[in-house]
Amino acid sequence: MKKSFIVIMLFLSALMAVGEDGYNCWLRYVPVENNNLLLSYKQAASEIQVNGTTATIMAARYELSLALKGLLGENIPLTKDIRKNGSILIGNAGFLGEGRKSLANDLQKAGAEGYLILTTSINQKKSILITANTDIGVLYGVFHFIRLLQTRQAIAALHIISAPRLKLRLLNHWDNLNRTVERGYAGFSIWNWHTLPGYVDQRYIDYARMNASTGINGTVLTNVNADATVLTKPYLEKVKALADAFRPYGVKVYLTARFSAPVELGGLKTADPLDPAVQQWWNNKVNEIYSLIPDFGGFLVKANSEGQPGPQNYGRSHADGANMLADAVASHKGIIMWRAFVYSNDLPDDRHKQAYNEFVPLDGKFRKNVMVQVKNGAIDFMPREPFHPLFGAMQKTPVMMEVQVTQEYLGQGTHLVYLSPLFKECLDSDTWSNGKGSTVAKIIDGSLDNHELNGLAGVANIGNDMNWTGHPFGQANWYALGRLSWDHTLSSGQIAEEWLRMTFSNDAAFINDVKIMMLSSREIMVKYMNPCGLHHIMATGHHYGPGPWVNNLARADWNPVYYHKADFAGIGFDRTPSGSNALGQYKAGAKKLWEDSSTCDERYLLWFHHVTWNHPMKSGRTLWNELCHQYNSGVDSVKWMRQVWNKHKTRVDAIRFRQVAMLLEIQEKEAAWWRNACLLYFQTFSKMTIPEKYEKPDQTLDYFKQLKFPFAPGN
Ligand code: GCU
Numbered sequence: 001m002k003k004s005f006i007v008i009m010l011f012l013s014a015l016m017a018v019g020e021d022g023y024n025c026w027l028r029y030v031p032v033e034n035n036n037l038l039l040s041y042k043q044a045a046s047e048i049q050v051n052g053t054t055a056t057i058m059a060a061r062y063e064l065s066l067a068l069k070g071l072l073g074e075n076i077p078l079t080k081d082i083r084k085n086g087s088i089l090i091g092n093a094g095f096l097g098e099g100r101k102s103l104a105n106d107l108q109k110a111g112a113e114g115y116l117i118l119t120t121s122i123n124q125k126k127s128i129l130i131t132a133n134t135d136i137g138v139l140y141g142v143f144h145f146i147r148l149l150q151t152r153q154a155i156a157a158l159h160i161i162s163a164p165r166l167k168l169r170l171l172n173h174w175d176n177l178n179r180t181v182e183r184g185y186a187g188f189s190i191w192n193w194h195t196l197p198g199y200v201d202q203r204y205i206d207y208a209r210m211n212a213s214t215g216i217n218g219t220v221l222t223n224v225n226a227d228a229t230v231l232t233k234p235y236l237e238k239v240k241a242l243a244d245a246f247r248p249y250g251v252k253v254y255l256t257a258r259f260s261a262p263v264e265l266g267g268l269k270t271a272d273p274l275d276p277a278v279q280q281w282w283n284n285k286v287n288e289i290y291s292l293i294p295d296f297g298g299f300l301v302k303a304n305s306e307g308q309p310g311p312q313n314y315g316r317s318h319a320d321g322a323n324m325l326a327d328a329v330a331s332h333k334g335i336i337m338w339r340a341f342v343y344s345n346d347l348p349d350d351r352h353k354q355a356y357n358e359f360v361p362l363d364g365k366f367r368k369n370v371m372v373q374v375k376n377g378a379i380d381f382m383p384r385e386p387f388h389p390l391f392g393a394m395q396k397t398p399v400m401m402e403v404q405v406t407q408e409y410l411g412q413g414t415h416l417v418y419l420s421p422l423f424k425e426c427l428d429s430d431t432w433s434n435g436k437g438s439t440v441a442k443i444i445d446g447s448l449d450n451h452e453l454n455g456l457a458g459v460a461n462i463g464n465d466m467n468w469t470g471h472p473f474g475q476a477n478w479y480a481l482g483r484l485s486w487d488h489t490l491s492s493g494q495i496a497e498e499w500l501r502m503t504f505s506n507d508a509a510f511i512n513d514v515k516i517m518m519l520s521s522r523e524i525m526v527k528y529m530n531p532c533g534l535h536h537i538m539a540t541g542h543h544y545g546p547g548p549w550v551n552n553l554a555r556a557d558w559n560p561v562y563y564h565k566a567d568f569a570g571i572g573f574d575r576t577p578s579g580s581n582a583l584g585q586y587k588a589g590a591k592k593l594w595e596d597s598s599t600c601d602e603r604y605l606l607w608f609h610h611v612t613w614n615h616p617m618k619s620g621r622t623l624w625n626e627l628c629h630q631y632n633s634g635v636d637s638v639k640w641m642r643q644v645w646n647k648h649k650t651r652v653d654a655i656r657f658r659q660v661a662m663l664l665e666i667q668e669k670e671a672a673w674w675r676n677a678c679l680l681y682f683q684t685f686s687k688m689t690i691p692e693k694y695e696k697p698d699q700t701l702d703y704f705k706q707l708k709f710p711f712a713p714g715n
Pocket of ligand 1: 224225
């Protein structure tokens with residue numbers, strides 16, 4: 001063998017030994033490093049009894065054995081009957097016989113998907129019981145138990161009862177049938193439509209495992225900008241193969257329905273929802289789907305929005321469209337998620353107001369199995385938005401929330417931005433719809449208005465990159481979506497800590513520092529992109545980088561200048577009664593936070609007010625100086641993030657350390673790009689200087705304006 005070849009092989013194997021590719025995400029089952037803890041875990045898990053043989057129970061058994069083998073370093077034997085102290089019994093409570101009675105209260109609390117994890121006595125032996133009313137509850141319980149070990153919790157005396165607060169906990173993939181992903185930054189779609197249904201990639205099963213471990217129980221496979229082809233027979237067979245792969249993990253499949261499918265596929269002359277032939281076409285199509293996939297979840301629909309067809313093409317309302325589809329799926333227990341992301345170029349009104357104006361009059365007109373799916377904010381997944389005014393405004397309709405896990409406007413694939421604080425900010429917002437305390441969380445979990453149907457969906461950030469999400473920290477946002485949809489009362493800090501422990505390390509120094517970095521990262525991004533309530537000032541099409549100067553797009557409300565309204569007098573969108581009065585769509589309690597420019601929560605100042613460049617800010621600075629300050633502090637904070645990460649080089653495996661380090665370097669450059677481009681552009685109106693103490697832009701405004709990214713991803 002050649003010497004150089006041996007050297008390369010040695011180098012490669014050394015690299016592999018110290019690096020991880022990130023494929024396992026947070027389901028990394030690495031050995032417990034603390035000997036005392038290891039011993040106590042071994043004592044508590046000396047054998048496993050599994051009651052039941054369904055695919056879901058087999059999945060639970062597989063996961064528990066895999067995890068224990070990795071964490072404890074040995075194969076834990078299976079037993080038919082517990083004989084030793086320190087055993088684990090997993091199984092549906094149906095198998096517990098008389099023993100079930102003593103657990104009746106706890107089981108009632110666990111409900112249909114929840115579980116119990118109890119330290120108890122079985123056959124007079126001290127054991128851990130993981131049980132539930134359903135098999136899927138058992139699987140969720142097993143994942144919880146594994147998490148306790150992964151995060152090094154004590155397990156000597158357990159009494160855990162957990163049940164999800166939301167029924168629908170969904171990912172929305174914006175994946176196209178040609179495998180491109182709209183707003184995807186992690187490679188191509190993981191759905192390989194060409195090789196389905198014959199080839200069922202292990203990745204599909206690992207995807208389902210990852211989801212089930214967080215509580216996610218459904219996935220919309222296709223882009224909201226839908227292609228009717230997915231409703232044809234060959235594609236439905238592919239969808240069936242995916243549904244079969246996910247079923248043991250409790251992940252239901254949903255599709256996006258292109259409203260014009262009866263015309264495109266069925267050869268009808270119309271897709272009018274009130275036309276009996278159209279209704280019949282959908283009924284037949286739905287029956288065909290359910291004959292292949294008996295537990296098909298239903299449809300997600302984007303209609304009459306951004307060029308998508310819809311009922312308004314035929315003079316019908318959103319309710320007419322949604323109800324027609326709802327009737328088609330009702331007998332199969334399917335649901336329709338009808339998106340409220342609608343705005344029209346023909347209306348000269350503030351885009352902020354349009355969804356509310358369109359949907360509030362329809363409240364009470366939807367069938368029982370329709371949910372209206374509302375983005376967290378009124379415009380479009382901005383770094384910071386006030387909550388959407390539709391939350392709390394449609395009390396007769398179950399309203400579900402949609403957040404963006406993929407980071408279209410939030411740093412895309414190159415910025416470390418932990419999104420749980422953004423999701424929680426919206427969930428915790430008080431709409432005042434039923435008086436004080438009417439939070440968005442209580443609206444979407446159905447508790448405020450008594451809706452059985454309720455849910456949260458996140459636009460997926462998943463692609464076929466080795467580590468699923470491109471940026472290693474993108475995984476944290478997928479994880480956070482699942483955890484918050486299970487329990488929206490969890491804190492962002494708790495979720496970050498769990499994720500860090502499972503994904504990287506249980507080292508206390510590492511966790512303390514990196515958790516603070518994660519928790520600060522969203523605010524940092526707001527500062528270097530959209531401080532003080534600025535929004536929608538990104539570049540055109542791909543949305544990568546700044547473009548506050550853009551003013552030439554076909555629709556007024558696609559142009560950044562429409563949103564910031566900078567002029568020589570000042571900057572910001574007047575949404576008070578003297579302007580568009582979008583504020584009028586909020587209840588008095590919520591409005592109070594924003595209505596007066598001198599008391600407005602400054603994080604939303606330019607969202608609701610047009611103020612002068614000299615507007616006095618709470619910091620004592622003028623608005624212009626505050627913008628300079630925030631943009632610079634955002635960039636400085638990314639420098640700090642790099643220091644934090646670099647400090648922990650020895651605590652992270654080499655491959656993932658380098659990945660994050662390189663991405664943070666890119667993030668710093670891009671943060672400076674945002675700052676320089678935005679300040680130079682706004683300076684053409686303010687005519688004020690950037691205070692001496694700040695770094696000066698290294699390029700001219702013209703330089704930033706001419707940058708082009710023809711192949712930026714996700715477009
Ligand atoms: C954003 C995004 C589009 C997407 C749309 C939607 O505008 O840029 O790609 O289709 O949201 O949510 O429908």
